[in-house]
Amino acid sequence: MQFHERIRQELDELRALDRFRVLPDISERNGKHIVVNGKSLLNLSSNDYLGIGDDEPLLSGYTQAFSETGHAMTSSSSRLLTGNHPLYDQLEQALAALYHREAALVFNSGYHANIGMLPALSSRHDLILSDRLNHASIIDGMKIAEAPYQRFRHRDYDHLEELLAGAAGRYRQIFIVTESVFSMDGDLADLERLVALKEKYEAFLIIDEAHAVGVFGEHGLGLCETAGMVQQIDIITGTFGKALASTGAYAVMSALFRDYLLNTMRSVIFTTALPPVILGWSLLTLARQSAMRVERQELLRLAARLRHELIERGFDVPGESHIVPVITGGNDLAVAMAAKLRGEGFLCMPVRPPTVPEKSARIRISLRSILQWEDIARIPEIIGD
Numbered sequence: 191m192q193f194h195e196r197i198r199q200e201l202d203e204l205r206a207l208d209r210f211r212v213l214p215d216i217s218e219r220n221g222k223h224i225v226v227n228g229k230s231l232l233n234l235s236s237n238d239y240l241g242i243g244d245d246e247p248l249l250s251g252y253t254q255a256f257s258e259t260g261h262a263m264t265s266s267s268s269r270l271l272t273g274n275h276p277l278y279d280q281l282e283q284a285l286a287a288l289y290h291r292e293a294a295l296v297f298n299s300g301y302h303a304n305i306g307m308l309p310a311l312s313s314r315h316d317l318i319l320s321d322r323l324n325h326a327s328i329i330d331g332m333k334i335a336e337a338p339y340q341r342f343r344h345r346d347y348d349h350l351e352e353l354l355a356g357a358a359g360r361y362r363q364i365f366i367v368t369e370s371v372f373s374m375d376g377d378l379a380d381l382e383r384l385v386a387l388k389e390k391y392e393a394f395l396i397i398d399e400a401h402a403v404g405v406f407g408e409h410g411l412g413l414c415e416t417a418g419m420v421q422q423i424d425i426i427t428g429t430f431g432k433a434l435a436s437t438g439a440y441a442v443m444s445a446l447f448r449d450y451l452l453n454t455m456r457s458v459i460f461t462t463a464l465p466p467v468i469l470g471w472s473l474l475t476l477a478r479q480s481a482m483r484v485e486r487q488e489l490l491r492l493a494a495r496l497r498h499e500l501i502e503r504g505f506d507v508p509g510e511s512h513i514v515p516v517i518t519g520g521n522d523l524a525v526a527m528a529a530k531l532r533g534e535g536f537l538c539m540p541v542r543p544p545t546v547p548e549k550s551a552r553i554r555i556s557l558r559s560i561l562q563w564e565d566i567a568r569i570p571e572i573i574g575d
């Protein structure tokens with residue numbers, strides 16, 4: 191009973207702190223809108239940044255074609271046993287070709303990618319250096335890894351260099367890991383500087399492009415493409431669950447590292463492979479997004495305009511991407527702002543510690559290329575009142 195009591199107490203504490211999580215009641219997601227608790231709201235909380243998930247002709251064409259092949263809803267086994275499928279090869283070849291890299295590896299999710307990669311690559315003789323605001327999945331990967339880790343101040347590459355200089359010669363291999371577009375702040379990593387540091391200190395650089403794929407770069411390959419650094423970065427990861435409107439994740443790398451990960455990465459080896467129905471859809475959405483140059487430009491223009499209007503009204507709005515956070519500092523204000531927007535027909539989430547650092551609560555507006563300025567023009571006025 192003691193254990194049950196402790197669990198109950200912990201949940202009560204979460205409730206008292208206003209941090210108790212419940213699943214939302216979502217009955218419909220339909221283009222720009224989402225129905226939550228029976229109310230239709232403009233969805234400003236989706237990661238389907240290009241609206242591919244609502245592309246009806248693409249979707250119905252695909253489901254029709256796929257239903258003819260049959261038995262594709264499960265892979266029934268891990269890839270190394272009987273779960274592999276020709277669509278995996280096609281998808282990995284398409285990714286490698288798109289990035290002009292030797293090889294690609296597909297994972298079940300970005301979470302699987304991040305909890306598996308660093309533990310597979312590093313040993314206790316190595317060191318991992320990670321941006322302080324990296325996603326929870328990267329942090330969990332570092333906790334599983336045997337290598338010690340240190341966190342550098344967010345986007346503070348002088349601090350990173352201090353740590354690199356201090357670590358030089360003391361470890362077998364140093365890894366640097368960062369997001370490119372930060373998921374909660376919408377700001378951008380300086381990839382040129384990171385590549386320069388990686389080269390100077392012979393470190394191994396891993397860039398998580400989860401929120402950049404589809405949105406940045408001529409072919410939607412992310413910030414690595416914008417920065418012209420696709421070939422210089424050791425491993426670039428991307429997810430299928432966001433702008434690519436599917437499920438799963440991938441990394442591009444050399445053939446050597448692909449072989450190594452396939453042999454050592456526990457979140458690849460010990461899990462059931464993705465079902466073919468998902469792999470085929472990912473192939474299609476990957477090709478679709480790479481041609482959506484105009485949508486990318488429009489999305490970034492829309493974000494710049496909203497940021498500008500909010501800053502004009504005195505709000506603290508960091509970042510330079512389609513993720514537009516309005517920092518409130520206090521939790522109560524973030525919750526009140528989100529509630530006010532919801533009352534006016536907009537869904538965007540308050541984000542509070544521990545998801546973000548203490549005293550940096552915010553509402554997070556996630557824009558999509560299917561939105562027009564008229565859809566969101568009232569937001570600055572509503573939260574400014």
Ligand SMILES: Cc1ncc(COP(=O)(O)O)c(C=O)c1O
Pocket residue numbers: 299300301302304325327369373398400401429430431438439
């Ligand atoms: C930066 C980053 N990496 C990885 C993930 C995890 O990806 P997935 O949702 O595919 O597990 C996310 C988001 O969920 C993310 O924001």
